[in-house]
Amino acid sequence: MSDNDIFGQAIARLDEALEFADIDREAVARLRHPKQVLEVSIPVRMDNGDLQIFTGYRVRHDDTRGPTKGGIRYHPGVTLSEVKALAFWMTLKCAVAGIPYGGGKGGVTVNPKELSRLELERLTRGFTSQIADFIGPETDIPAPDVYTNAMVMGWLMDEYSKIHRKRSPGVVTGKPIPLGGSQGREDATGRGAYYCIKSLEAAEGWRPGDMTVAVQGFGNAGQHVARLLQEDGYKIVAVSDSKGGIHNCEGFDIPSLCTAKNETRVLRAVYCHGSVCELVDADVISNEELLELDVDILIPAALENQITGRNAGQIKAPYVFEVANGPTTSDADQILSQKGTTVVPDVLCNAGGVTVSYFEWVQNRGGFYWTVDEVHERLREIMVREFAEVWNFAKSRGTSPRTAAYALALGRIGDAVESQGTARYFAGN
Ligand code: GLU
Secondary structure, three states, X not given: OOHHHHHHHHHHHHHHHHOOOOOOHHHHHHHOOOOEEEEEEEEEEOOOOOEEEEEEEEEEEEOOOOOEEOOEEEEOOOOHHHHHHHXXXXXXXXXXXXXXXXXXXXXXXXXXXXXXXXXXHHHHHHHHHHHOOOOEOOOEEOOEOOOOOHHHHHHHHHHHHHHHOOOOHHHOOOOOHXXXXXXXXXXXXXXXXXXHHHHHHHHHOOOHHHOEEEEEOOOHHHHHHHHHHHHOOOEEEEEEXXXXXXXXXXXXXXXXXXXXXXXHOOOOOEEEEOOEEEEOOOEEEOHHHHHOOOOOEEEEOOOOOOEOOOOHHHOXXXXXXXXXXXXXXXXXXXXXXXXXXXXXXXXXXXXXXXXXXXXXXXXXXXXXXXXXXXHHHHHHHHHHHHHHHXXXXXXXXXXXXXXXXXXXXXHHHHHHHHOOOOHHHHHOO
């Protein structure tokens, strides 16, 4: 699929859900267009003295239900169409989670692995100053996404606060805890997905020890969901990062893999006792091979468009939990549904991150901070409740969980739009 089509393909999915959604056509027409799009160029003085110009975007898709909310990604593949699609998914995700936000997203086309830490800070401060009139605690609130982290969010908050001459922790979430971040934000995306898996475990009567899992993407979300599942007895038999993957039928010790990866930046099959790590048996596999493994649960936790019309026929896992945004294309959806694969969609499965972002924003506004147990419990309550809503809707209406999640989200957005009046209301005057 051409990159330019990502937004077009994303909104095409609205049509599949409309049949089941209680929403006025006018409201849907609005969702087909992002509300505001900003493209900026960011000049950065590199360590060697050269000036490099980077391109960045911030998109506010829809703010009917509240300020727009969504991460900022640093990746060489970032395009405007991708950022628009990601902002659209955020609109749906916030509605599925029932939190009072619309959808936004940002991105800079850059390979952050090629930048020094100082260059990364200059890039972040430069990007922040270019978008400083577009974002704000009541309008549009960024957060981490692919290849950005708490420190990047801390720089953003600091730069924004300097520009506006007042400390503004609520302008961004996913900040370091000493700068106003929330307990429990770091593992929130993985934990939210874990609560979804636990809900399905209860519904289907799985025994964790019998379940094998493959995780594509060993970044923040992938590492945490794998760790939580392993603690419960699930066998994580394969993981991968952008360079490739490892597979062992006996399962890996996830904390060991995390220690090694976070220290050396390389994914290696190891078992660590304290700080001493030794190699364990494993097959080296590609990212494509990982997706096609004969496992019970497949967790794409990397980038969009991984399960496509080309490889969907070869996916053997009966359950797919989308921790990444947009990992499955619509043609792949059709093939998976014919095979009877259950796909728990991104807009539900990875909503834990933005849900705890909402908690962080609430805490920043109140100036009163919660314990990690309070954060976990409130997150669990929302994920379990919304999983059940989506699941029951899908079962009662005979739709896929994705169509159910979209229909529920559209109903909630539709309620907000209609409460301001639509043609139906005004024609009645
Ligand atoms: N980037 C994350 C997502 O795609 C989190 C967004 C947020 O916390 O605002 O859901």
